[in-house]
Amino acid sequence: MAARGSCPACGSAALVEDAHYAQQQLVCAACGCVLAEGLLTTTYTEEEHLREVAYSQSTGQKEQLSRCLQRGIRRVQDLCKVLHLPTMFEETAVSYFQRALQHPSFHLVSLEKKELLGGCCIFVTCRQHNWPLTMGTICSLLYAKQELFASVYLSLQKELGLSVPALSLVDLVKTHLNSFRLFQQAADIPAPFVEDKEKMVARTMQIVELASETWLVTGRHPVPIVTAAAFLSWQSLQPAARLTCTFARFCKLAGVDLPPPAHLRLKELLDILLRMASQLAWLRVFNMDRKTVVKHIGDLLQHRIFLLKNAFCLEDEEEQHDAAPGEGSPGSPPAAQEEGCPSEGKRQHEDSPRPLLPPCLINPRKRLRTAALSSSDSAITGNEPISDSEIEQYLRGPEEIRAFRKAKAWP
Amino acid sequence: MDADSEVALDILITNVVCVFRTRCHLNLRKIALEGANVIYKRDVGKVLMKLRKPRITATIWSSGKVICTGATSEEEAKLGARRLARSLQKLGFQVIFTDFKVVNVLAVCNMPFEIRLPEFTKSNRPHASYEPELHPAVCYRMKALRATLQIFSTGSVTVTG
Numbered sequence: 001m002a003a004r005g006s007c008p009a010c011g012s013a014a015l016v017e018d019a020h021y022a023q024q025q026l027v028c029a030a031c032g033c034v035l036a037e038g039l040l041t042t043t044y045t046e047e048e049h050l051r052e053v054a055y056s057q058s059t060g061q062k063e064q065l066s067r068c069l070q071r072g073i074r075r076v077q078d079l080c081k082v083l084h085l086p087t088m089f090e091e092t093a094v095s096y097f098q099r100a101l102q103h104p105s106f107h108l109v110s111l112e113k114k115e116l117l118g119g120c121c122i123f124v125t126c127r128q129h130n131w132p133l134t135m136g137t138i139c140s141l142l143y144a145k146q147e148l149f150a151s152v153y154l155s156l157q158k159e160l161g162l163s164v165p166a167l168s169l170v171d172l173v174k175t176h177l178n179s180f181r182l183f184q185q186a187a188d189i190p191a192p193f194v195e196d197k198e199k200m201v202a203r204t205m206q207i208v209e210l211a212s213e214t215w216l217v218t219g220r221h222p223v224p225i226v227t228a229a230a231f232l233s234w235q236s237l238q239p240a241a242r243l244t245c246t247f248a249r250f251c252k253l254a255g256v257d258l259p260p261p262a263h264l265r266l267k268e269l270l271d272i273l274l275r276m277a278s279q280l281a282w283l284r285v286f287n288m289d290r291k292t293v294v295k296h297i298g299d300l301l302q303h304r305i306f307l308l309k310n311a312f313c314l315e316d317e318e319e320q321h322d323a324a325p326g327e328g329s330p331g332s333p334p335a336a337q338e339e340g341c342p343s344e345g346k347r348q349h350e351d352s353p354r355p356l357l358p359p360c361l362i363n364p365r366k367r368l369r370t371a372a373l374s375s376s377d378s379a380i381t382g383n384e385p386i387s388d389s390e391i392e393q394y395l396r397g398p399e400e401i402r403a404f405r406k407a408k409a410w411p
Numbered sequence: 412m413d414a415d416s417e418v419a420l421d422i423l424i425t426n427v428v429c430v431f432r433t434r435c436h437l438n439l440r441k442i443a444l445e446g447a448n449v450i451y452k453r454d455v456g457k458v459l460m461k462l463r464k465p466r467i468t469a470t471i472w473s474s475g476k477v478i479c480t481g482a483t484s485e486e487e488a489k490l491g492a493r494r495l496a497r498s499l500q501k502l503g504f505q506v507i508f509t510d511f512k513v514v515n516v517l518a519v520c521n522m523p524f525e526i527r528l529p530e531f532t533k534s535n536r537p538h539a540s541y542e543p544e545l546h547p548a549v550c551y552r553m554k555a556l557r558a559t560l561q562i563f564s565t566g567s568v569t570v571t572g
Contacts, residue, residue: 395447
């Protein structure tokens, strides 16, 4: 093919386009000088069926994460944003979620459980960093049943071998009280009901510590205890105006749920406080009841270690007699070693110290336990011969079968 | 507690679960019709049969697998299972009593002291797990014995495994 221009070597105008193997070249026909070379590859317009490939597709980035996993990770990230968790928590929760989904026991579970799995990973992360998050909060965010959440959580803990520290009640108090609406003026809250947050948090924490020292926390759900303690501390800060307010009304004004066991916890706390009040010298003259003791909660909490020692019978009788008032001496009884008061007869009198026991032992439910095996039962070996008459009682007679068949109309 | 304490602890076995196979297909309808003390659960495909002595409840599947619960000792469980197999034989099935195995034993014991569960959990970290929001007891797993203990704050301990 002829082309325009002249050869730089010999000046000839005879330039042709020739292909040297697959490469197009512009060559001078006279001297053979190569003026220009074409590209070895085909041009873009010739590659009609091939288009530009995106980086993520060529490296297979997106294909590595399945759609379920992507959705789950997005959900975990959204939950972390709703709960205002730090970025580090989000990364940890996402890594747990990825590990869990790869585990064979979670790979094929229902979609509902996979959604709960994300919530469980966040819950575990928060507990590991002592961030007080309750199961109730996560379940309400996920619209999940607590039983299902509990089963997924326990299996996650087991399969991944995660160690989850206990929920700190003190931190839970701060978080739970954050959701109360009594710390600012509002249209539906009377002025005397508004309270200073710091004071209420401090007093509630003291009451919760008192509850944990007196067996009211062990084995119980923590939220009702915190709610009851918050109510008592709120009432005691301004008893004149607030004693007439009921627990239910308090929860409604504060904008929190009233969990059913909270009433029982409140009663138990008041009983403990009444016992302590009986040991305080300037309160002994008054006839205290559950209403009036609230006014003196401040004093009772200030001297609680001394009062607990005096009000309840502990291991060493001598400790009671030379008990010194002060925060230095240990107040709570040693773990797992406490026994009942040696003089059981004293239990009858209200003023004398009663043993510091869990409430379920003070008011035990009557339980019927089968008696120890009788001598004839203990001789069973399992291989005795079985007579026909023993078996006959478990089979229906022919008339009975006919009557039964007629009544049920079975085919 | 001292190692050689004089207080004797009574451990009471409250439940023994065992399984056995009859090696033949069982017609659940026939068992429900001709057996006394039976409950036929058609939706799940099983029959519940209760024996009086020993006090046992047996779950019978049509494949021939039977699970017996409610016995208070392993020997009693075996006797009850054999009685049940015998009843099925009388009903007309070619029952062979095989693969008898005790699967689970549940026992209860009471400690003479109360237990502070949070501190107990902290000092027995990998084995003990305590979730007060879920269950009021500490779950203590002993991998070597394949047993699970539920420890309550009152001192009551339930052993399963």
